[in-house]
Amino acid sequence: MNEQQGSSGPVRHHVPDYRYHTLVVTVENKSGVLARLAALFSRRGFNIESLAVAPTDDERFSRVTVVVDLESAPLEQIIKQLDKLINVVNIRELHPGHAVERELMIVTVAAGPDRRDELVEHLDRAGGKVLSVGADAMMLSLVGPPGRIDEFEELLGHFGIIELQRTGRVALANLDEDD
Amino acid sequence: MKMDGGQALIRALELEGVDVMFGLPGGAILPVYDPIIDSSIRHVLVRHEQGAGHMAEGYAHATGRPGVAMVTSGPGATNIVTPLCDAHLDSVPMVVVTGQVPYAAIGTDAFQECDTTGITQSVTKHNFLVSKAQDIPRTIKEAFHIATTGRPGPVLVDIPKDIVDPDNPRSALEWTDDVEMDLPGYNPRTEVDSAAVAEAADLIRAAERPVLYVGGGILKARAAEALRELAELTGIHVVTTLMARGAFPDSHDLCLGMPGMHGNFTAVTAMQESDLLIALGARFDDRVTGRLDGFAQGARIIHVDIDAAELGKVRRPDVAILGDCRVAIEALVSDLTSGGVGGADRDAWRSRVSGWQERFPLSYEQAGAGDELKPQMVIERLRDATPDDTIVASGVGQHQMWASQYWSFEHPYTWINSGGLGTMGFSIPAAIGAKAGCPDKMVWAVDGDGCFQMTAQELVTATVEKIPIKVALLNNSYLGMVRQWQEMFYDERYSEVFLSKDVPDYKGWAESMGCVAMRVDSPEEVDAAIAKANEVDDRPVVIDFRVTATENVYPMVPAGASNSELVVPPSQQDQRR
Numbered sequence: 001m002n003e004q005q006g007s008s009g010p011v012r013h014h015v016p017d018y019r020y021h022t023l024v025v026t027v028e029n030k031s032g033v034l035a036r037l038a039a040l041f042s043r044r045g046f047n048i049e050s051l052a053v054a055p056t057d058d059e060r061f062s063r064v065t066v067v068v069d070l071e072s073a074p075l076e077q078i079i080k081q082l083d084k085l086i087n088v089v090n091i092r093e094l095h096p097g098h099a100v101e102r103e104l105m106i107v108t109v110a111a112g113p114d115r116r117d118e119l120v121e122h123l124d125r126a127g128g129k130v131l132s133v134g135a136d137a138m139m140l141s142l143v144g145p146p147g148r149i150d151e152f153e154e155l156l157g158h159f160g161i162i163e164l165q166r167t168g169r170v171a172l173a174n175l176d177e178d179d
Numbered sequence: 180m181k182m183d184g185g186q187a188l189i190r191a192l193e194l195e196g197v198d199v200m201f202g203l204p205g206g207a208i209l210p211v212y213d214p215i216i217d218s219s220i221r222h223v224l225v226r227h228e229q230g231a232g233h234m235a236e237g238y239a240h241a242t243g244r245p246g247v248a249m250v251t252s253g254p255g256a257t258n259i260v261t262p263l264c265d266a267h268l269d270s271v272p273m274v275v276v277t278g279q280v281p282y283a284a285i286g287t288d289a290f291q292e293c294d295t296t297g298i299t300q301s302v303t304k305h306n307f308l309v310s311k312a313q314d315i316p317r318t319i320k321e322a323f324h325i326a327t328t329g330r331p332g333p334v335l336v337d338i339p340k341d342i343v344d345p346d347n348p349r350s351a352l353e354w355t356d357d358v359e360m361d362l363p364g365y366n367p368r369t370e371v372d373s374a375a376v377a378e379a380a381d382l383i384r385a386a387e388r389p390v391l392y393v394g395g396g397i398l399k400a401r402a403a404e405a406l407r408e409l410a411e412l413t414g415i416h417v418v419t420t421l422m423a424r425g426a427f428p429d430s431h432d433l434c435l436g437m438p439g440m441h442g443n444f445t446a447v448t449a450m451q452e453s454d455l456l457i458a459l460g461a462r463f464d465d466r467v468t469g470r471l472d473g474f475a476q477g478a479r480i481i482h483v484d485i486d487a488a489e490l491g492k493v494r495r496p497d498v499a500i501l502g503d504c505r506v507a508i509e510a511l512v513s514d515l516t517s518g519g520v521g522g523a524d525r526d527a528w529r530s531r532v533s534g535w536q537e538r539f540p541l542s543y544e545q546a547g548a549g550d551e552l553k554p555q556m557v558i559e560r561l562r563d564a565t566p567d568d569t570i571v572a573s574g575v576g577q578h579q580m581w582a583s584q585y586w587s588f589e590h591p592y593t594w595i596n597s598g599g600l601g602t603m604g605f606s607i608p609a610a611i612g613a614k615a616g617c618p619d620k621m622v623w624a625v626d627g628d629g630c631f632q633m634t635a636q637e638l639v640t641a642t643v644e645k646i647p648i649k650v651a652l653l654n655n656s657y658l659g660m661v662r663q664w665q666e667m668f669y670d671e672r673y674s675e676v677f678l679s680k681d682v683p684d685y686k687g688w689a690e691s692m693g694c695v696a697m698r699v700d701s702p703e704e705v706d707a708a709i710a711k712a713n714e715v716d717d718r719p720v721v722i723d724f725r726v727t728a729t730e731n732v733y734p735m736v737p738a739g740a741s742n743s744e745l746v747v748p749p750s751q752q753d754q755r756r
Binding site for chain 1: 300304308362363364365486487488490491
């Protein structure tokens with residue numbers, strides 16, 4: 001899920017990393033909690049670059065990976081306001097470069113028989129998979145760091161993107177990092 | 180023990196020590212009103228749900244205990260949104276119970292259904308939608324815990340009808356006395372970091388121009404006595420913000436009064452010229468700081484707050500102390516007692532401060548013979564004719580500023596107002612709530628005519644429920660504060676601010692609501708009217724003070740200006756260069 005507020009035009013592509021910071025927020029797995037997070041971001045004018053939510057191994061909790069735009073608010077204030085939400089149990093900051101970040105893209109690309117080989121070559125190099133082949137199009141998937149997905153998405157633009165869906169990033173701290 | 184949800188809800192409120200609640204029944208909350216008949220809790224039936232919310236706030240302000248209100252779903256819930264927001268901004272502990280349509284009907288646009296938890300999410304500290312009767316006791320316990328601990332605030336509990344309706348099997352539950360709270364994400368911190376305290380104490384020792392900048396958090400932390408000890412130990416002057424009036428006695432030598440947009444010259448200027456601001460439970464509100472980049476530029480900042488998000492939100496502190504204000508002040512006092520208060524030379528500073536006090540006292544032009552009544556004079560006479568532990572509840576506007584300026588607050592919890600949200604109509608219901616919580620104290624509402632017309636119907640509540648508050652209505656026939664801004668900043672182009680001199684007939688209106696009512700037109704009548712009002716103890720009193728319409732509140736920092744650009748009253752303007 002991608003969510004963006006209060007700015008114009010796509011910001012997802014080719015943005016310098018320092019503007020963004022990843023927070024891993026553990027929340028109680030209760031109805032309405034995501035709405036509270038979203039409302040907080042909206043009310044305080046914090047911009048979200050990406051948001052991914054899923055249950056954890058403990059069914060009482062969910063984990064939210066949220067990429068915040070630090071141009072809209074200082075990180076400290078975002079964390080402190082999040083921490084005030086009663087349903088937020090824990091917030092972990094993942095410093096850029098100290099975390100493994102992954103995103104999944106599924107995309108349908110215009111590619112007739114004459115261009116399939118070329119497309120598959122690019123896909124192999126990027127480490128993606130062919131999910132399905134149609135008469136004039138192919139459906140592909142790619143998992144990787146958000147930057148590599150951006151690059152591949154741009155490359156696919158030369159073929160013609162029919163439909164595209166990205167998950168928003170999930171992240172874990174590098175092994176052997178403190179904290 | 181077998182119970183139904185409605186009985187369990189009332190039982191849970193009783194266990195929290197609730198002695199009075201304010202509310203108005205309706206369809207969805209009806210089943211909960213039945214067990215109220217058999218409860219020890221006093222229920223005050225209001226005339227509008229907004230009144231219930233402000234009464235709960237007034238009760239909480241005056242007693243320190245959480246205020247409780249109960250209303251029905253839909254319009255009942257939306258009518259109490261304003262008090263929730265008011266309590267949220269002023270950190271008032273309050274628990275509001277709202278009825279909701281049956282759980283299975285939620286989302287179907289049923290009669291009197293609204294998304295109460297969605298609507299109130301951003302104006303509460305937290306809210307709950309209870310889905311099962313068995314969860315009611317635990318949720319009520321959690322609601323009171325959240326409302327009263329950490330930074331206090333309003334908590335709303337939304338109760339679907341089916342889980343409290345004894346005719347519905349979903350309302351059955353097994354009551355147990357020892358329910359455990361389940362709040363894994365809520366751990367308010369009260370203890371303070373001793374290293375930060377030591378650092379703060381060193382700054383205090385070295386400061387030559389320190390000021391204690393005291394906010395409403397002092398009152399929430401029950402820290403007025405500790406504050407006095409700190410001020411007297413160090414000899415540091417104190418300013419009390421609008422939310423902290425009464426936290427330090429106005430008559431004390433070290434008290435400089437209220438800072439901010441309509442603060443007095445010395446309080447505002449001392450902060451501007453300070454080299455160390457010790458902010459205690461204050462949040463650097465724009466009405467206090469004026470233009471931020473022009474605020475107290477030479478001051479280092481010690482900021483004590485129980486809400487981590489306030490530390491550094493507006494102004495970056497040099498020393499941040501997270502925790503309870505009373506605990507922090509006591510730690511500071513202990514450090515400064517054992518380590519000494521330091522030898523900084525503050526003589527020059529003290530003489531500057533007293534120089535400002537002499538040259539720029541609060542002042543207004545007295546009425547001459549035959550002139551109209553001055554609102555400030557009414558406040559002064561009321562102040563002098565009432566016990567010094569009188570509780571004053573104010574509305575919002577010019578009268579609020581005059582009450583804060585010209586009253587002399589000697590005790591904590593004697594001043595109740597809507598600071599953050601600025602809710603017109605606050606005073607009458609807040610005064611009723613305060614009086615319900617403190618029946619032995621005299622409670623005066625200081626109100627304006629614009630405010631009065633917003634919530635006056637609660638005087639019916641006061642009469643019927645025998646809650647004898649007194650109302651000093653400063654009637655200038657205008658939305659006075661807006662009129663003042665139009666005079667000063669809109670070239671005297673008055674747009675939609677004139678109400679009416681004679682409509683409504685306030686005396687007749689108040690009498691029709693069961694009050695003793697008087698009308699005062701001239702300065703000579705003021706004292707007698709107040710004396711008569713003070714003798715009435717069995718019903719509310721309203722005095723319609725017909726005051727001059729053109730009086731302005733001074734001093735004033737124009738919106739967007741720096742505090743150094745404070746405008747003093749015309750009589751003092753020659754002294755400013």
